[in-house]
Amino acid sequence: MFMGASTKQGYDIAEKSREIVKSLIDDKTGHLTSKERAIVERIVHSTADPEYAEITRISGNFVQESLKSIRNEEDILTDINMVKVGINRYKGKVKCYIKDEKAVKIAKEYGITRASAAMRVAALEGFEGIVAIGNAPTALLEVLDLVQKGEMDVKSVIGVPVGFVGAAESKKALQETELPYLATEGPKGGTPVAVAAVNALINLDLGKV
Template identity: 70%
Template sequence: MKPMFMGASTKQGYKIAKKSREIVRSLIDSKTRNLTPEERSIVERIVHSTADPEYADITQISSDFVEKSLKAISEEKDILTDINMVRVGINKYEGIINCHIADERTIELARKHEITRAAAAMELAALNGFDGVVVIGNSPTALLKVIELVESDSMDVKSVIGVPVGFVAAAESKKSLQESSIPHLITEGPKGGTPVAVAAVNSLISLLRTKQDEVNG
């Protein structure tokens, strides 16, 4: 059996996923009618993963996000995450998924520039010639650093999933991303986190696999 909605691949798993999808859609249908089918699929997966319908209200997707992200993923561009928990949650991707948070060079950069390790990890990625999709679920400083690096032409980023969680700088960092020219997905306010980031990127991977299956018949 081919992978189904939310990655279900068994009869029992498909039944559960199908029922969950029906519940999610009934809860957020009126809030997602103006979205494209791809955007709607992403939001549904975020709501499903968090069991929180409010994400249908606070998830904001730039008009070029899906196109740019799917193109990058189809070309197997690198994916960069802020923490390892996000990295290990991403599945069925054939490209490289990097997280530099524990790299000794990251620690050295953080000490040298007196910044967080998460921000330093983004700086290290830029120094290493990163080219791809950035997925940030926890660190506002990492998101702000990515924006800074892109705007100074120091980092080649195709799109950013920026959903750091928390009450300090998270909302502000996401607002900054929203106001930038970077193709993006954000969640307004303090909500976000690893489950949201992972759901968004896995939804993109699933969308691409579905498109490829349709092309291949």
Template identity: 40%
Template structure:
């Protein structure tokens, strides 16, 4: 639970972001998400060259799924660290990250795949109708895309915002070709704080609608 002092700092930060960005092409709900990403990274580029891109059904699909208690699958524990856990408790959302599980490590070695790839493949059933939040590993994102194309899973939303130099850009480009709802960005930038911020912002949108 955020303190009054903490809330005042956050509110001031959001005012600064609004002031520095000025006009933008995002809808009100989209801007809630973009602004929270900027707040978590202090990087205004996410509203500019490395802009956030939304599937037309991304927000409606995700907020509906979250309110129904869907699973949230992440690629790394760092994404979980940025979540506001009170939100998950309210709706009964289970957060799943198995990248450090012994079974994942063993299977990855056997198949000569990354742990991130293998971790996604092993939770295909749990991510069905859930929210997938990938902020670190491009191979996790490419695996999820492949699984969707194979028809073995159908997430309500794929947050694909991995950071990096190898396959990060390409995986995001490929995600934008899917009909599955997604939120991603242009370019190499991204990271776990961005993925966490998107999920937290989706809960903010839910809360705003209920008032």
């Protein structure tokens, strides 16, 4: 199964798309492991943008630590609900606190974004696992700060916030940490990228990539 195909027609389309993706990015992914290539391939397939093969950065321990977390069915934390609902077939829990009353209260009290406040709520709730940030640079920076303070137990970070304000800077900051990470360079990223990366990891764990 690839990209959720469940019928012969869907499978044929997915396989044809996979062939096209591979032809477009094979010369750009030779330095990656087979598992890393599978993740990048899914990102390119999900976005129809081959440039992701050039701007996606994966730390050497990202896949190993992420798969370990997935096998242990630890939580996956997302910055917004769109990322959460896109993640499928995970046996553990996928959590998002963006609409949590505590996040709303913290955001107002400290004058920060609700996405950032949601990360604080997750820390208070004892989060442990993988963080997937697809939209809010402030959420990614908050995670890095919480980890540095020893207030959040993060096994790996998918940091791909999109936008022209703070996104590139937050992803650069992530790459300068010792956290296992997947990040994109520049302003590109977003929900489809975060979802694709998480689902690719889940499929790797299930042996379906």
